[in-house]
Amino acid sequence: MELEELLWAGADAQAQALRDGTVSAPDLLEAVLRRVEAVDRRLNLFRVVYAEAARAAAADAQRRIDAGERTPLLGVPVAVKDDLDVAGVATGVGGRPQFAPAEQDAPAVARLRAAGAVLVGHTHAPDRCLWPFTESLAHGATRNPWHLDHTPGGSSGGSAAAIAAGVVGVATGSDGGGSVRIPANHCGVFGLKTTRGLVDMGPEEHWHGLAVLGPLGRRVADAAAMLDVLADDDHPGGLYRDSAAADPGPLRIALSWRTPLGRPPIEAERKRAVLTVADRLRALGHQVTEADPPLGIRPNPQFLTRYLRGVADDVAALPHPEWVEPRTRRIAAVGRRIPDSVLARARAAESGLDGVMRTFFQDHDLLLQPGWTGRQPRIGRYHGSGAAHTLGGVALGIPYYPTWNVLGYPVAAVPAGRDKVGLPMGVQLVGPAFGEHLLLSLSGQFERAHPWADARPAG
Template structure:
């Protein structure tokens, strides 16, 4: 396969090509760096690119391959969301650097390096990873490869855009209210919000348990291979996450739900509603039983999410040496969160147990829950530029009401690409499982992808 064509094959296929000798890690890394030079001035997906360090890492990885070593991502370029420490670089989280460059890699990056992955650069995020669009006053807007005047989503927008544009096959993300799933759906790539506690990132429970690290990939296998590495511990070839992608999930009981904790079901654009219904029909054709059923949660998750999110932002900002460098919206959210007393936060955390009890019965009847992703078309770049805190929060909430509940509960969720709208923008859905059901979701997603592949479709030829 031509080396530039290999960029579109995804990380798992790249790893296979490196293992069988049809490509070298050095050639692949050089191709990635050329593509960044060609398309990133337009996309703005990367804050920093580690060109020389990546070349050295690729050469070292090739020596390991030549010596017969094998890991899921040995020699494969990987992009890192700018919320994880990379030695020698600051961690910006979308804004001006608040702290000096990191002296050492964070745990997730260290696992990737140990596995021989080539760390290629830090990808863009919104300020403090707060928004479902990736735009900052400091660094401008990151753009969606499918339509440059639309957002790639956020907060892992740079990672999703880099994958959709054929720069890298896999990238890290994080998800505190949809921040892996929102950009995955916006950019037509696969993403997974992992179970709370699965991945130790060394930072404790960000946003009081809402936020977790998760993989994004061009294909399901790409994200699964990354998960095998960053979850820690030895990879079991027979029972790892990558192996689950190829496994038959067997017939599953799937609940189709239009419920959100905001009350009556939100208005969903016709194309996105139809995509959910089409996905249900496709799952039935694959042998699964799909029926309408709503999780028995009512409005309870909403106040729990808001308390933990707002207080989480306040606690994050409180530890910064220069809060005055933050964007005005960020400072206002932090001030609001700072008014939430410890006792209210404690009640919100304690109330989560009641939600788990309700969902335990639900997941006794069903294996997987199918829900929409975005309810509307991805916003245009600049849609919320200059908007105040309240208007921004209210505006974005209309498009993403199906995401935050699963952060409150800490359950795994797969963001599955299922189509495109009439403007050529991707449409995605969510597959939700109980805690630690990553393998089930990967197996189901892999089965769906084999029957209804999406990764061969590419953005406009301007991206190569």
């Protein structure tokens, strides 16, 4: 495989090529850096590229490969969302960096570095990672490689777009209300929101337990390989990469159209895409029946309480809160009005929802739901909008995402074709806590039967 073609093959295939000796880590990195140079001016993927540090890391990775060492991502270029500290680099979290360059790596970055992954750069996110689009006053708009007039989603939009554009095969994301799954669905790549607590995020919870780290990959195997690095060393059930390669037995899958606010309108092409995925799962031997978890409206106020208060606490800890965007300050002002007692009740109420879902998962192995309910917003759709207008607008697209942040459950974002203008569509597969192995197995089986990664944006 030629070097430029290897960029489109995904991180797992790149790792194999490095192990086989058909490419060197320095040569692979230089191809990635050339690709960044070719596309980043149009797409605006990276806030910062640490080229020289990456070159040193690639040379070190090649020495480890030559010595016979093997890890899932040894020598593989990866991108890091701009919410994780990388030693020696200032972290922006979507805006103007508020702190000095980090003195040490975030735990996830430290694991990637120890595994020999080559860190390429920090990818763009919206201000404080608040929104399901990747635009900010500080850094402008990141564009969807499939259609430059549309957003790649958010808040991990830079990571997803970098994968879709053939720059890297895998990248980190974080998800506090859909921020891995939305850009995965928008960009036609695979994303995995992990179970709360599976991947170390440091000593403090983020957004009061809503936010987790998760991988995005060109293929299921790419995300699985990254999860083998990011997750705790003891993997009950074996390696995640092995699960992605193994077909599951026949599964009982519930197709659910209901959200905490009822059954929302879904754009016709995207509804057909969900039904097509259901039919394809049936053809693979799985039982798919319509069934809604009896959660009622309760997840919605729990999410809003934790989200608003989480933003308020985040902004309050900044040395220069005046640097954040006006609508971020407004969200924080609303969140500051939520008393500790209300927050505590919201956290305590999670156990009741978890009990309902544990009962539901006795009769169903997994849950199939739509992703974003309409076409990706155009670039600038919310530019200059206030907090209320932006929240109200994006709420129409996200109703199927936040419940699973409240519960802390794992969710796979699976590509489901493209609409009539060529924009990707996607679905979600929801599992019980620590159900990543099963989600990766089913997603991998689906991908082998209906591959998506060979398609490339025309631009």
